[in-house]
Amino acid sequence: MKQKYNRIGLVGIEQEEYDSIKAQYSGHIIWHQSIPKIVVKEGVLYMEKSNGIGMLPVDKVVYYGIYDNDFEFITGLAIWNGDCYPNAAAMVDCRFKIPCLVKALSLSRFSAPRGFVSAGASVNATNDTVAKWGNWHCGENKHRFTGEWESEFTATIEPYYEGEAVRIMMIGDTYWQIKLEGDDWLKSIHPENAGFMPVDDDLLADTLHIKEALKMDMIGNDYILAKDGSKYLLEVNHIPNITRFEDVRQVYLSTVMEWINK
Structure with a gap:
């Protein structure tokens, strides 16, 4: 024993x-x-x-x-x-943003094609494009461009989608949809006007599927609700912010205490 x-x-x-x-x-x-x-x-x-x-x-x-x-x-x-x-093995699988995205895109109904740029390589984009690199979230390490761009870091590239940025967040079986906000095209959970909104059933089902497949205890999936009605998975947060909203914080604490006392 x-x-x-x-x-x-x-x-x-x-x-x-x-x-x-x-x-x-x-x-x-x-x-x-x-x-x-x-x-x-x-x-x-x-x-x-x-x-x-x-x-x-x-x-x-x-x-x-x-x-x-x-x-x-x-x-x-x-x-x-x-x-x-959360589950340590799942955190290992999801800690690095690009490999985690690869896994999530293979699971999501709302995958969009991605490109890839090696550090020091140049790419020419004819349409509005977003590059993302590193392993941080919150709107950091992103660059929007059209035309020629040389990447200092290994990065993914994707089309820029005009629309509403949202996060489906789950702790255990409890979930929320949060409207992300920001002063420019970079949106996150932190601005004062970010807040809860009605949950999109399709996005919730997609997030739940990814969460279960990756064996995550908590997850924050960011999506774009495009103006033409299309939906796109942007990224997966393996440690989503639990302190921004008191309701989320309380659910986190009660979930943790229940788990500790098992």
Whole structure:
């Protein structure tokens, strides 16, 4: 029988969410707002202490956030193969944006053709085109162009679709549709006028299919509702923002607590 240590690790959780979890959990917590050192040995995950020197074994890990150096960390969690929320193996598969997009496009009803540009290569676009690179979201690392463009980074390219940008977000079985906003063509969840809207059943079904196929516990799929009525999957967020809206935050916390207490 697997030994229990009555100890969980919280990684990337902000102060307010940590306080909420701590108030509801009677065991010990190791809390890190940045990526900690870990060791996996004989099926046990050891995590460096929040304070002081040394490592302690943990039973479960809750991870939230995106960091420059997090891929190796979540790979370690996947090798451990212990209780992790979200599913560590799914996070490994979805951490890098372009490979995750490849998987999602093969699953989505609303795939649109993509192009690809190597770092240092040039491409000539006769139509309005968007290039995307890197592994960040929130409107970063994107460039809109027509004509000749040389990419400094490895990038995908896609047509620019005029329309309404939305996100289908799911935590467990709970879901929302959020209208993304912004002052220009770059849209995200962060502007004050971004908010909830009625859920499109087709987009919800598409997101659920992708979520289940990729074995994700939470997901945020961004789509464009084009002016001609067409719908296009833009990208997949494997760690969607849970703090922007209080309703989402509360569902996240209740889901995490239910999972911790299983």
